[in-house]
Amino acid sequence: MPVIPVAGSEEFANLPTSPAETRRIVGTAVKLHEVGQSVIDALDPLTYEVIRHRLTSITEEMGEALKRMSGSVVVTDCNDFDAAIMDEVGDVVQVGLYNTELAASLDMAVSWTLRHRAARPGIAPGDMFLCNDPWVGGGLHQNDVSLFAPLFIDGELFAWTGAVAHQVDLGGVSPGSWSVAATDVFWESVPTPPVKIVENGEIRDDIEDMYLRRSRVPKLVALDLRAKIGANNVAHERLHALCEKYGAATVKAVMRRVLKDAETRLRAKLSELPDGSWTSVAHQDSARSGDRGIYKIVCTLTKTRDTLTFDFTGTDPQVDGLINCTYAGLRGGIMPVLLTTLCGDIPWAPGGLYRCVEIISEPGTINNCTFPSGIGKASVASAWATTNVVTECLAGLLDAHPEHRKRLMSVCCGTWDFALLAGVDQRGGGFVTMLCDSMAGGLGARTHSDGVDTGGLACIPMGRVADVEMNEFSFPMLYLWRREEADSGGPGRFRGGVGASSCFIPYDSPLGGVHLVVSAPGKALPLAGGLAGGLPAGTQHDVLLRSTSVHEDFAAGRIPALLSELGGEAEVIPSHHETDLGSADVYFTHWQGGGGYGDPLLREPGAVAADVIAHKVSVTGAHDVYGVVLASDGTVDQDATTSHRSALRLSRAGLDSDRQEVNA
Amino acid sequence: MSLFIDDNLEQHSDGSVTCRHCSHLVGDAAAPMNAARVTETAPRTAGPSVREDAALFADRPIVFRRTFCPECLTLLQAEIVPGDEVSSRHRSLIVGA
Numbered sequence: 001m002p003v004i005p006v007a008g009s010e011e012f013a014n015l016p017t018s019p020a021e022t023r024r025i026v027g028t029a030v031k032l033h034e035v036g037q038s039v040i041d042a043l044d045p046l047t048y049e050v051i052r053h054r055l056t057s058i059t060e061e062m063g064e065a066l067k068r069m070s071g072s073v074v075v076t077d078c079n080d081f082d083a084a085i086m087d088e089v090g091d092v093v094q095v096g097l098y099n100t101e102l103a104a105s106l107d108m109a110v111s112w113t114l115r116h117r118a119a120r121p122g123i124a125p126g127d128m129f130l131c132n133d134p135w136v137g138g139g140l141h142q143n144d145v146s147l148f149a150p151l152f153i154d155g156e157l158f159a160w161t162g163a164v165a166h167q168v169d170l171g172g173v174s175p176g177s178w179s180v181a182a183t184d185v186f187w188e189s190v191p192t193p194p195v196k197i198v199e200n201g202e203i204r205d206d207i208e209d210m211y212l213r214r215s216r217v218p219k220l221v222a223l224d225l226r227a228k229i230g231a232n233n234v235a236h237e238r239l240h241a242l243c244e245k246y247g248a249a250t251v252k253a254v255m256r257r258v259l260k261d262a263e264t265r266l267r268a269k270l271s272e273l274p275d276g277s278w279t280s281v282a283h284q285d286s287a288r289s290g291d292r293g294i295y296k297i298v299c300t301l302t303k304t305r306d307t308l309t310f311d312f313t314g315t316d317p318q319v320d321g322l323i324n325c326t327y328a329g330l331r332g333g334i335m336p337v338l339l340t341t342l343c344g345d346i347p348w349a350p351g352g353l354y355r356c357v358e359i360i361s362e363p364g365t366i367n368n369c370t371f372p373s374g375i376g377k378a379s380v381a382s383a384w385a386t387t388n389v390v391t392e393c394l395a396g397l398l399d400a401h402p403e404h405r406k407r408l409m410s411v412c413c414g415t416w417d418f419a420l421l422a423g424v425d426q427r428g429g430g431f432v433t434m435l436c437d438s439m440a441g442g443l444g445a446r447t448h449s450d451g452v453d454t455g456g457l458a459c460i461p462m463g464r465v466a467d468v469e470m471n472e473f474s475f476p477m478l479y480l481w482r483r484e485e486a487d488s489g490g491p492g493r494f495r496g497g498v499g500a501s502s503c504f505i506p507y508d509s510p511l512g513g514v515h516l517v518v519s520a521p522g523k524a525l526p527l528a529g530g531l532a533g534g535l536p537a538g539t540q541h542d543v544l545l546r547s548t549s550v551h552e553d554f555a556a557g558r559i560p561a562l563l564s565e566l567g568g569e570a571e572v573i574p575s576h577h578e579t580d581l582g583s584a585d586v587y588f589t590h591w592q593g594g595g596g597y598g599d600p601l602l603r604e605p606g607a608v609a610a611d612v613i614a615h616k617v618s619v620t621g622a623h624d625v626y627g628v629v630l631a632s633d634g635t636v637d638q639d640a641t642t643s644h645r646s647a648l649r650l651s652r653a654g655l656d657s658d659r660q661e662v663n664a
Numbered sequence: 665m666s667l668f669i670d671d672n673l674e675q676h677s678d679g680s681v682t683c684r685h686c687s688h689l690v691g692d693a694a695a696p697m698n699a700a701r702v703t704e705t706a707p708r709t710a711g712p713s714v715r716e717d718a719a720l721f722a723d724r725p726i727v728f729r730r731t732f733c734p735e736c737l738t739l740l741q742a743e744i745v746p747g748d749e750v751s752s753r754h755r756s757l758i759v760g761a
Contacts, residue, residue: 274667274757281752283745285722292723298752314752396755399670447671487713493671524722525707525744526714532671533739538713574721590715598671599739618712625711652730653737654703 003184003318009371012135012193013363015327016354017111019089029118032088033156035252043253051246051254052347058238059083059096062231063462066163069227071220073474074166077466078436081165083231085239085255086110086148088157091351093255095339099166099460100348101379101387102144104335105328106162107351108137110148113194121196125152128198128232130211130225132170133191135371140329140379142189143167143177147228149198151236153248159255161235163228167221169432171214172376175422176432178517179376180289180576183320188376190214198229216422217432262343262352267306269342270356273404277302278396282389284366284381284415285524286575287321288374294524295319297367297385301393310334310390311360315367322519322576324369325378325386330361332379333386336459341394341407377519380416387459388414388527391444395531405447410496410595412451412458413441414527414537417591418519426476426508433475435502435589437482439465442489442497442593445534450607451497451594453616454484476514478507480550480560485538485590487621490526492534492596493603498616499538501590503563505550506581513582518542521575522592534596535625541590542573548586563588600626601645605636669696669757672733672740679759688735693759700740701732707744714744724748 023032062083067076074080082103083096090110095103109131117123128149131138138146148162170189173179177189185191197207208225212218243251279300287293298314318324325333334357335350343353361368367382369375388411398408417438425431443455456463468479480503490496506514521527522540529536548568553560560566566586581587608628611617622628627645629637647657654662666676674684679693691698704727708714718726727747731740741753 276755276757278756279752279754281745292721294722294724294746296746296749296752392753396670400667400757402668487711489713491711491713523716523720524718525726525746530742533742535710535713535742536744539715541715572716572720593713601739621712649737652703652709652739653701653732654705655737 003320003373005370006372012133012371014108014112014136016108017115019091022089022111022114025115026118030114030123031156033153033158033248033252035249035256039249040253040256043250043257047246047250048254048257051242051251052258054242055085055094058235059085059094061238062161062163062235063096063098065234066165066227066231069223069230070165071223072168073466073470074168074434074436075224075227077464077470078439079460079462079464080436081163083163085235086160086162087255087351088159089114090160091259093258093349093351095348095350097461099463100336100339101332101383101459102139102164104332104350105137106146106148106164108328109146109194110160110162112136117194117196123150123157124200126199126201127196128229129194130197131192131194133193134326134328134375134378135191136193137328139164140325140332140383141375141377142170142191144379147225147232149232149236151239153243158248158252159239161232163231165224165228167224168434169216170221174517174578175216175515176420176434176517177376178418178420178519179322180517180519180578182288182322182374182376184374185372188322188374216430258347258349259352262347262349263355265346266342266353266356270303270306270308272401273303273397274400275304278393280389280392282385283525283527284323284385285521287319287323289576289578291321295323295366297382297389299389299393301397303397307356307358309358309360312365312367313360313362315365318364318366318369318373320374322374322376323381324366324373324375325382326375327361327368329378329383330359330367330386333367333383334390337387337390337394340458340461341398341409344407380418384415388529391458392529392531399447399532409446409458410444410451410490410531410534410597411528412443412594413438413499414522414592415520417540417589419589420517421475421477421514423476423514424509424511428510431475435471437465437502438591439463440500441591442499442537444528444594445490445492445494445496445597447597448494450495451489453489453497454500455497476507476509477504479504480586484615486615486618488538489593489616490528490530490535490537490596491600491621491625492530493598493600494596495603495611496528496530496537496594496596499591499593501588503586503588505586506583513580513585516579516581516587518573518577519575520589523575526592528592528595530595531597533599535600537593537595540592543588544571544573545569545586546571547584550586551584601649605641609634609636667757669755672738675757677760683733683736683738685738686733686736688733690733694756696755697731697740699734701734702729704729704747710744
């Protein structure tokens with residue numbers, strides 16, 4: 001059924017608000033700390049750098065605190081969270097190196113809170129606000145729960161700290177809140193606009209009960225809530241100490257300078273690059289289970305002097321399904337690429353960087369959807385696709401500069417390979433978990449080197465994949481393998497990093513099996529594009545084998561290493577699917593690599609031979625795509641390769657040896 | 665003064681765009697590959713990286729679209745996209761940038 005507008009939802013359709021406007025609306029309800037320009041101008045370089053680096057280390061400490069207190073493998077082992085320090089109106093001064101998508105819109109949530117909560121119920125020392133409403137900000141889908149805390153110094157609201165992490169289940173029709181049949185948000189977890197869940201340093205039981213009651217794993221979510229409280233408390237202790245040592249005015253002056261420094265240095269870098277426009281597209285196949293549609297996000301990046309404009313005109317309208325994202329998701333798709341490709345030598349202060357960016361987007365499109373569109377998968381659907389298209393556009397910009405082109409990277413792992421398990425674990429307790437194996441995605445190729453194999457995800461610089469043993473200890477599952485997959489990296493003069501696969505069975509659950517939710521597009525077409533003639537990475541590939549011989553194999557002392565050795569009936573799994581796994585069922589999930597760079601026929605033949613030896617490229621791939629003929633000992637047959645490449649150069653362009661159309 | 669657009673293309677001060685490998689004219693600043701050769705084949709001709717037939721998952725036709733230098737046949741752009749959709753991949757550098 002089509003999305004029907006909901007009266008009153010416009011209050012939550014948040015957009016970035018200027019500091020001046022936020023201050024105007026807050027008025028006298030909360031006294032906001034300010035610092036004069038003279039204090040900023042008087043900062044000496046040494047003090048500036050010492051405090052700036054301290055702010056960076058505080059976000060790292062927040063991350064450590066969160067990990068040590070959380071009980072969720074998604075957080076403790078995979079780093080699917082982030083932390084940030086913001087100024088008094090929410091501008092992000094320092095974002096942590098974890099999942100930068102998550103922290104890209106904390107500013108919007110804090111600003112909204114100031115504008116809507118300052119008068120009632122008020123903002124006071126010891127308060128913390130919880131939010132998982134992506135229309136407001138703070139996260140990209142409902143599973144991204146942010147907790148942000150005002151820091152008061154001498155009675156003035158001096159700054160905010162925020163922690164946001166993926167919660168494994170917050171209700172909704174399907175386990176993991178990943179309702180693959182969803183047509184709108186009412187199938188999904190309830191979005192919660194900012195609520196004061198910690199007041200005067202104490203958790204409000206009534207609000208916490210309302211929050212946890214929706215979850216299938218409330219104790220785990222409660223622990224994560226305390227982990228985020230702990231992260232904020234650690235940050236507040238450190239910031240208090242910093243203000244005591246240097247004075248609040250000096251610390252705030254550094255925050256202002258960091259924002260300005262980030263802006264100034266990004267503008268300087270942009271000024272070195274040529275003006276022009278770059279347009280690209282990112283597709284997604286399937287919006288929900290049973291859907292066979294393909295949807296596009298189009299972006300035109302225009303670079304004029306020292307400003308970037310991202311224009312998403314041409315993007316498809318929002319769709320019935322769970323793949324839409326809000327404006328916060330759109331920003332979450334842009335900022336990680338800016339940080340990693342343009343800001344390696346610039347402070348990671350999104351509040352300053354956003355000043356160099358303009359965004360044009362029409363509400364009602366799949367990466368700027370209106371309430372009540374389905375957004376349960378936003379972070380790894382339309383937000384991720386936004387990252388893909390922005391990556392291509394920015395790469396095009398950088399490629400036109402002889403020095404800066406060294407920083408570009410093709411699209412990384414085209415999407416998140418979502419596999420969620422739920423049921424009863426080996427200890428008899430209920431469990432839900434998102435398998436995070438695809439944190440080991442392939443990184444995109446660069447202009448001078450191959451992409452890093454299973455190197456991670458560009459948007460989560462410190463993302464990790466949990467050890468197989470940790471997953472087996474925590475959940476009722478047993479791996480047959482987790483390994484890199486040949487040919488999954490996009491071919492090119494420089495090859496995209498390869499992705500990988502995992503293959504496992506339910507194991508040791510009192511129920512015998514587990515529930516499985518799959519949400520993994522990129523099966524009809526690859527989602528990690530190549531650049532400059534480089535090919536896209538491989539497609540996503542998921543197979544479920546029913547009633548296999550795996551237990552007989554184990555009993556005979558064999559560990560199957562190929563799907564063909566397992567018997568049973570194979571089901572190729574569509575992009576969105578929900579089912580049960582029996583004890584003899586095997587699930588194989590193969591995620592994507594990174595896109596390639598440059599024409600594959602220009603790749604050094606010896607590098608292709610080395611790839612074949614290392615199982616990065618198959619013999620078939622070497623011959624058919626790279627045009628490399630290998631001798632029986634695995635070395636390059638130079639003459640045969642030269643001849644084959646000449647023929648392939650013609651045939652792939654649809655020409656015969658006389659350069660006539662093959663089909664003419 | 666010329667400008668390298670990427671690994672394969674070079675834009676000149678008069679706005680013309682040539683192949684960096686053979687110097688053949690392939691387009692201009694507004695449309696750098698408008699004189700390039702374009703082919704469309706089945707996605708699985710991209711190689712073993714395409715694991716299954718697209719028709720298993722989608723109703724729209726999917727194609728492997730490649731753009732070549734018309735002279736030396738260097739691959740300039742490759743994409744696997746819906747075949748009923750014109751390519752959205754464009755670029756245009758300001759002449760003299």
